[in-house]
Amino acid sequence: MAVPRARVYKPGDRGGYVWELQRRLRFLGFYTGKINGIYTWRTYRAVRLFQYAFGLRVTGLTDAKTRAKLWKATRRWRPGGVRAVQARRVYRKTSRQLSWNDIKLMAHTVHAEARGEPYIGKVAVAAVILNRLKSERFPNTPASIIFQPMAFEAVADGQIWMQPDPTSFKAVRDALNGWDPTNGALYYFNPARAKSKWIWSRPQIKRIGRHIFTK
Structure with a gap:
């Protein structure tokens, strides 16, 4: 046209x-x-x-x-x-096909969502994004996953635009290299703050730091 x-x-x-x-x-x-x-x-x-x-x-x-x-x-x-x-x-992106901008956006998300968490908790957040990327239930780009309505609290409150620290980038790289501390989780939540009955109803896999990771 x-x-x-x-x-x-x-x-x-x-x-x-x-x-x-x-x-x-x-x-x-x-x-x-x-x-x-x-x-x-x-x-x-x-x-x-x-x-x-x-x-x-x-x-x-x-x-x-x-x-x-x-x-x-x-x-x-x-x-x-x-x-x-x-x-x-x-x-459909795989861990070996992500662009620098994909990785940077994931690092922003990890930093905003897992500040103050142990390092394994940061890797876990990155792993959840990658698990969603592999699932047919979610969009097929990191940006569209991260910016899905209500998907990540850090997007809703604007904290996603904070400058990520080096450990957030390292956590993304470790997740890309195959480390998934969540054993395939698609969701996570902070039990001290979560009020959604739906998220509490999800089958729980494990707790890492302040987050519970679920299917």
Whole structure:
């Protein structure tokens, strides 16, 4: 689809290009809203996630650089719609395929979620993210997992943007190298603070530091 290269797309814009933008963002797992050709705030947030994950300036606006990076990342996408299972097969990340931006975002999450925990507790948080990445029950990119609504408290309160310390990066590397202290956990919670009946109902695997890890 031909688009004037100088144009910057923003919330409120409409048209076929926005429809294609939403489709491509969904193909990568960043956009989960309705495909309606309207640059909604949900589209804006999906663009921000994509920009962060791919090392671009985070604005939420689709400029020429964002457009070029997104089109390159979704070169296998077709308007007819690659089936979801095919998209997952192409873009499902493994520990050996993560980019530097994936690792950095995971380190941000580990630092914010496990500050003050023993080192094994930091590795455990990283392992949970990787376990979700391997599961068909979750999105297929680290960014879309981490920024899923209500998935991580550190995202909701903004602490995810704190600068991660070196041990958080090391914890991510250890998890990538196969260390999973949680034995396959997909969730965790702090029993001193958790009020959700749902999280308490999950089958518990083990406790590490202040967190209980569950299936």
